[in-house]
Amino acid sequence: MVRFLGGLVGLFFAGMLLLSFIWGAVSVVPVLSEHGKLVAPTAESEFHEHPRQVAWSFNGPFGKYDEAQLQRGFQVYSEVCAACHSLHQVAFRSLADLGYNEAEIKAIAKAHQVPAIDPNTGEATTHEGTPADKFPLVYPNDVAARAANNNAIPPDLSLMAKARHDGANYIHSLLTGFREQPAELLRKFPDAKTGEGLHYNPYFANLNIAMAPPLTAEGQVTYGEGQPKPTVDQMAQDVSAFLMWAAEPKLEARKSTGVGVLIFLIFGTVLAYMAYQNIWAGKEH
Amino acid sequence: MSFPWAEHYTPKNPVMKWVDERLPLPRLVYNAVGAGYPVPRNLNYFWNFGVLAGVALTIQLVTGIILAMHYAANAGIAFDSVEHIMRDVNSGWLLRYAHANGASFFFIVVYLHMFRGLYFGSYKAPREMVWLLGVVIFLLMMATAFMGYVLPWGQMSFWGAQVITGLFAAIPVVGEPIQTWLLGGFAPGNASLNRFFSLHYLLPFVIAGVIILHIWALHIPGSSNPTGVEVKGPQDTVPFHPYYTAKDGFGVGIFLILFALVLFFAPNSMGHPDNYIAANPMSTPALIVPEWYFWPFYAILRACTMDFSIPFTGIVIIPAKLLGVMAMFASILLLFFLSWIDTSPVRSGKYRPLFRKFFWLLVADVLVLGYCGGAHAEEPYLMISQLATAYYFAHFLIILPIIASIERPDPLPGSITEAVLAKSKNKSDAVDAVPAAAAAE
Numbered sequence: 071m072v073r074f075l076g077g078l079v080g081l082f083f084a085g086m087l088l089l090s091f092i093w094g095a096v097s098v099v100p101v102l103s104e105h106g107k108l109v110a111p112t113a114e115s116e117f118h119e120h121p122r123q124v125a126w127s128f129n130g131p132f133g134k135y136d137e138a139q140l141q142r143g144f145q146v147y148s149e150v151c152a153a154c155h156s157l158h159q160v161a162f163r164s165l166a167d168l169g170y171n172e173a174e175i176k177a178i179a180k181a182h183q184v185p186a187i188d189p190n191t192g193e194a195t196t197h198e199g200t201p202a203d204k205f206p207l208v209y210p211n212d213v214a215a216r217a218a219n220n221n222a223i224p225p226d227l228s229l230m231a232k233a234r235h236d237g238a239n240y241i242h243s244l245l246t247g248f249r250e251q252p253a254e255l256l257r258k259f260p261d262a263k264t265g266e267g268l269h270y271n272p273y274f275a276n277l278n279i280a281m282a283p284p285l286t287a288e289g290q291v292t293y294g295e296g297q298p299k300p301t302v303d304q305m306a307q308d309v310s311a312f313l314m315w316a317a318e319p320k321l322e323a324r325k326s327t328g329v330g331v332l333i334f335l336i337f338g339t340v341l342a343y344m345a346y347q348n349i350w351a352g353k354e355h
Numbered sequence: 356m357s358f359p360w361a362e363h364y365t366p367k368n369p370v371m372k373w374v375d376e377r378l379p380l381p382r383l384v385y386n387a388v389g390a391g392y393p394v395p396r397n398l399n400y401f402w403n404f405g406v407l408a409g410v411a412l413t414i415q416l417v418t419g420i421i422l423a424m425h426y427a428a429n430a431g432i433a434f435d436s437v438e439h440i441m442r443d444v445n446s447g448w449l450l451r452y453a454h455a456n457g458a459s460f461f462f463i464v465v466y467l468h469m470f471r472g473l474y475f476g477s478y479k480a481p482r483e484m485v486w487l488l489g490v491v492i493f494l495l496m497m498a499t500a501f502m503g504y505v506l507p508w509g510q511m512s513f514w515g516a517q518v519i520t521g522l523f524a525a526i527p528v529v530g531e532p533i534q535t536w537l538l539g540g541f542a543p544g545n546a547s548l549n550r551f552f553s554l555h556y557l558l559p560f561v562i563a564g565v566i567i568l569h570i571w572a573l574h575i576p577g578s579s580n581p582t583g584v585e586v587k588g589p590q591d592t593v594p595f596h597p598y599y600t601a602k603d604g605f606g607v608g609i610f611l612i613l614f615a616l617v618l619f620f621a622p623n624s625m626g627h628p629d630n631y632i633a634a635n636p637m638s639t640p641a642l643i644v645p646e647w648y649f650w651p652f653y654a655i656l657r658a659c660t661m662d663f664s665i666p667f668t669g670i671v672i673i674p675a676k677l678l679g680v681m682a683m684f685a686s687i688l689l690l691f692f693l694s695w696i697d698t699s700p701v702r703s704g705k706y707r708p709l710f711r712k713f714f715w716l717l718v719a720d721v722l723v724l725g726y727c728g729g730a731h732a733e734e735p736y737l738m739i740s741q742l743a744t745a746y747y748f749a750h751f752l753i754i755l756p757i758i759a760s761i762e763r764p765d766p767l768p769g770s771i772t773e774a775v776l777a778k779s780k781n782k783s784d785a786v787d788a789v790p791a792a793a794a795a796e
Contacts, residue, residue: 080752088742109733332616
């Protein structure tokens with residue numbers, strides 16, 4: 071009885087799925103004959119590009135952040151990105167990871183106004199930041215952010231390097247990927263013209279990003295003595311590395327702990343294997 | 356319980372003797388996972404995965420309990436509290452990555468454990484109850500993992516909760532009230548997050564309880580083995596301890612090495628980047644997908660694109676969405692009936708030439724479903740998952756009973772010991788044959 075009923079259920083589902091398959095196959099035929107593909111191409115499917123790979127210092131099992139690069143990246147963030155993008159998960163004190171000393175961190179924090187309550191009146195006010203504070207929001211709320219940015223919200227950057235596939239490479243490619251919309255795209259997809267107030271960028275998911283190119287000229291940020299030339303590509307790399315740190319500040323601790331844990335585990339597993347062989351010696355199995 | 360030749364517990368330590376006389380807990384442990392449990396001597400490495408699943412559950416419990424000390428189940432601050440764990444809690448990143456990847460590894464070992472059972476016929480008499488309880492554990496794991504994924508309150512958490520509870524909305528008439536009831540509102544919100552947290556903390560302990568029943572039921576007939584031939588006498592078994600504790604110790608080592616590789620060097624490789632974006636009810640992600648371990652079932656759900664209706668009348672009996680939900684639940688629930696669907700008296704796939712071919716086809720089928728489940732719901736993935744889903748149901752509900760009645764199994768060994776000795780004889784013959792061949796040249 072179980073087998074009989076089961077067989078009926080099986081026939082039902084298998085039959086329905088085969089019918090769906092046939093129906094799907096039939097409806098795919100016109101698409102296939104028109105485009106030579108199973109899915110009608112779109113501007114995104116044809117022109118979207120995957121991030122270019124950068125040889126980051128933090129790649130690989132022993133990778134570490136490059137402190138000088140993080141400091142340069144922080145400088146780019148502060149002078150360019152911070153005008154619109156917040157970093158609200160990051161505390162000033164954690165900038166010690168970048169090699170800043172206590173006095174420098176205090177100075178950086180002090181330059182920011184963070185929300186507070188007036189101790190006398192209880193009214194909302196601000197005070198100068200301290201190392202214990204986090205980076206304050208740039209806009210008080212999303213409505214203000216939209217109003218100031220042509221109806222687009224500049225996202226918080228604390229986790230950006232983990233919130234996109236291949237994050238650090240993505241940010242670097244995006245920052246250096248602004249260009250004219252290709253004529254070929256417009257010929258193939260006349261409706262896909264980049265809209266008013268948007269900017270063509272093949273690394274952005276829908277190809278048109280509200281953000282204007284933020285890094286436009288060599289020397290836009292002045293790097294200190296002995297640092298590489300601040301080309302657009304260099305600045306983009308530096309700020310991408312900085313944002314990777316902002317998103318994953320424990321990367322170095324994680325990797326170095328991992329190496330120790332693996333050595334311990336491999337040693338323990340070899341011992342466990344020897345114990346296993348020893349105990350089973352002479353026992354056919 | 357167990358075999359008459361099982362070793363008896365005789366406490367040597369006076370403290371243990373004192374305890375055992377008053378509460379025979381040491382005896383229980385000794386008989387369950389100690390020298391008092393005789394186990395077939397011929398188990399291969401696929402029999403490690405039960406213990407590994409237990410290790411994975413323990414990792415989840417320990418890391419989860421500590422994470423709960425720092426996590427805040429409130430829709431306003433849940434996302435930030437996870438970042439607080441990642442940045443400010445001592446070794447918080449380790450706890451959270453271990454917990455998130457631990458869930459994936461739990462599913463990896465449980466899937467291997469289940470496919471072991473499918474290949475070696477572990478679901479057959481007299482172990483039906485072991486299998487049934489295993490399916491219950493699997494269902495509980497799925498519920499627990501889903502609710503756990505909602506807790507960080509990222510984009511995928513929010514929209515996953517929306518989609519999965521939305522499955523219940525497909526039920527006719529009462530569906531939408533059920534979804535509202537499950538969520539505690541019309542959309543995922545603070546009420547949903549709180550109840551999911553509560554249940555996410557509860558269910559693992561329910562799982563632990565069902566595992567005890569699972570092991571209890573296993574100890575009545577004793578463990579199965581790769582030949583599928585039942586234990587015939589003391590020569591067929593070895594005591595669990597030290598033989599299998601030692602072998603499992605090695606297995607646990609390998610498991611932890613692989614776990615550490617992912618945990619320390621690619622901790623986000625099995626997650627979705629969108630979950631690092633805080634939940635936003637106003638913005639739907641381009642692609643809503645569950646965690647990888649649900650992909651085969653998600654593919655089955657999405658493969659149903661056609662209403663079940665009376666042709667040429669336009670009368671829909673089962674809308675496509677409901678059909679998808681039914682297919683997805685049926686794909687798991689059919690496992691409950693497996694012991695009575697596959698009636699072949701031979702347990703092990705080793706001696707079932709025809710079954711073996713279809714078994715590997717099923718493995719490939721589930722992998723294909725998994726791949727399609729993680730992809731966009733568009734062609735060719737829809738067509739592929741439709742074929743693969745049709746095969747999935749046909750395999751269990753049509754092909755298995757047919758194989759059972761037409762297959763001519765290979766001859767079975769007389770006993771476990773006979774199989775073991777034949778194997779080691781083959782091995783030594785092969786060793787002998789090498790110098791012989793060298794001499795012949």
